[in-house]
Amino acid sequence: MLAVNLFVNILAFGACALLQGVLATPAHTQPYPAKPIRLIVPWPPGGGVDISARTLGPRLSEQLGQPVVVDNRGGAAGMIGTEVAARAPADGYTILHGAAGPNAILPLLNPKAPYGPLNDFAEVAHFANTIYVLVVHPSLQAQSVKQLVAIAKAAPGKLTIGASGTATPAHISGELLRTAAGIDITPVFYKGAAGAVLDVLGGQISMAIETISPALPHVRSGKLRALGVTAAKRSTQLPEVPTIAESGFPGFEVINWYGILAPVRTPRDAIARLNREINGIVRTPDIRSRLIGYGLEVVESTPEEYTAFRKADVEKWARIIKETNLRYE
Numbered sequence: 001m002l003a004v005n006l007f008v009n010i011l012a013f014g015a016c017a018l019l020q021g022v023l024a025t026p027a028h029t030q031p032y033p034a035k036p037i038r039l040i041v042p043w044p045p046g047g048g049v050d051i052s053a054r055t056l057g058p059r060l061s062e063q064l065g066q067p068v069v070v071d072n073r074g075g076a077a078g079m080i081g082t083e084v085a086a087r088a089p090a091d092g093y094t095i096l097h098g099a100a101g102p103n104a105i106l107p108l109l110n111p112k113a114p115y116g117p118l119n120d121f122a123e124v125a126h127f128a129n130t131i132y133v134l135v136v137h138p139s140l141q142a143q144s145v146k147q148l149v150a151i152a153k154a155a156p157g158k159l160t161i162g163a164s165g166t167a168t169p170a171h172i173s174g175e176l177l178r179t180a181a182g183i184d185i186t187p188v189f190y191k192g193a194a195g196a197v198l199d200v201l202g203g204q205i206s207m208a209i210e211t212i213s214p215a216l217p218h219v220r221s222g223k224l225r226a227l228g229v230t231a232a233k234r235s236t237q238l239p240e241v242p243t244i245a246e247s248g249f250p251g252f253e254v255i256n257w258y259g260i261l262a263p264v265r266t267p268r269d270a271i272a273r274l275n276r277e278i279n280g281i282v283r284t285p286d287i288r289s290r291l292i293g294y295g296l297e298v299v300e301s302t303p304e305e306y307t308a309f310r311k312a313d314v315e316k317w318a319r320i321i322k323e324t325n326l327r328y329e
Contacts, residue, residue: 032270036067038094039260042081042102044074046194047164048130048211048294052258053097055290056127056281063277074191077165078102079113086115090263092270095124098261101168104314108321109167109328117314122266123306125278126259128296131231132173134244135215135224136207137200145177145228145247148207152183159185162196162208167328169256170196173209173230175324180249200224211256212237212295230254237295257313258296259306275303 037060041053053070061068073081082102088094098121107113115121134145142148152159163170166189178185188205190196196208197215201223208215209230216237218224228244229235232253245252260278262271279300281287291298301309320326 032092032267032273033064033066035093036069037064037092038069038071038088040081040085040088040094040096041070041072042074042078042085042096043072043164044192044194045072046214047192048213048296049097049099049258050192051213051294052128052291052296055287055294056278059281059284059287060274060277063281064273077106077167077171077189079106079110083114085261086120086263088263090122090265090267092262092266092274094263095274096121096261098257098259099169100256100313100317101165101170103261104310104317105169105172105321106167106328108314108318109326118310120264121261122264122271123303123310124260124262124271125275125303126257126299126301126306126309127278127282128258128291128298130211130213130256130258130296131229131235132170132209132254132256133212133215133219133226133230133235133238133241133295134173134177134207134209134228135197135200135219135226137203138222138225139203140206140225142227143225145242145244145249148227149181149183149248152181152185156184157186159183159206160188161185162188162190162199162205162210164190164193164196164210167326169254170209170211172320172324172326173254175326176252176254176320177209177244177249179324180252197224216295235295236292257309259301271303275301 041050043049057068057070073084078101085096104117107117136142142151161174163174193210193214196210199205200208219226226241228247229241282298288298
């Protein structure tokens, strides 16, 4: 009888040990994803990056079966949030909404940037491109880019132009216009696109060059006047607005990209799963139409295609920085 009880106790102990081992299995050995994912947006709420992140986030959560939590970490032209992402564990549970400003231009301009333009991130999915629009308050007597240039030349240093941070495509768009037109306008920098647009609305600054999404509702309502877009061809959202290139400045072109990045050395299976889901999401008619409605051009890519795109993008911005003699301050 004693032997039987001892045998039963051994079996029970073995079963408990096995159960504890299963329960104690670390999350990284479970199928990805096994816990919530943090999507860092390195800008305040309200701008184009934030809007696109909050469009993708809920659907990505549904597809992955785990919460995708948008974490706004604005400041320093996107550098603060981007550094947080670069230093996060490379386990697939922290991802970054990347863009040309913090992920290409800023580390090219700033030798003290805490991350590089390419080597600190793994490419996940390139899902959209965006262009910029030059907007002015209706009280400014300019109906075109040429008229705006004439006003600026008549009053050097008097007009102000807002941009979402230094060393961003918005900032560089203003610098390209300033140098191409030979005008003296004063830049005013903001933590995000929404702040610049709001100050044009309120008359605190003369104009802004910003992504279409935060400016579009105000242009359509007549509260802002759009004078030109920065792409090589007109926007489908504002077809009546000429490009800056066709407004007397041939060759003028600035676009930005939106994509998801992860800390370098993130597991390939996590990257592959995220890429597959994001491509599927932007392919769905409702999400696609919403992104297009925000002024975005929807694209799809493999991680490898995104890597090649980013390398070419960094080379392009390096040329533009050299041409404009731009300095980081």
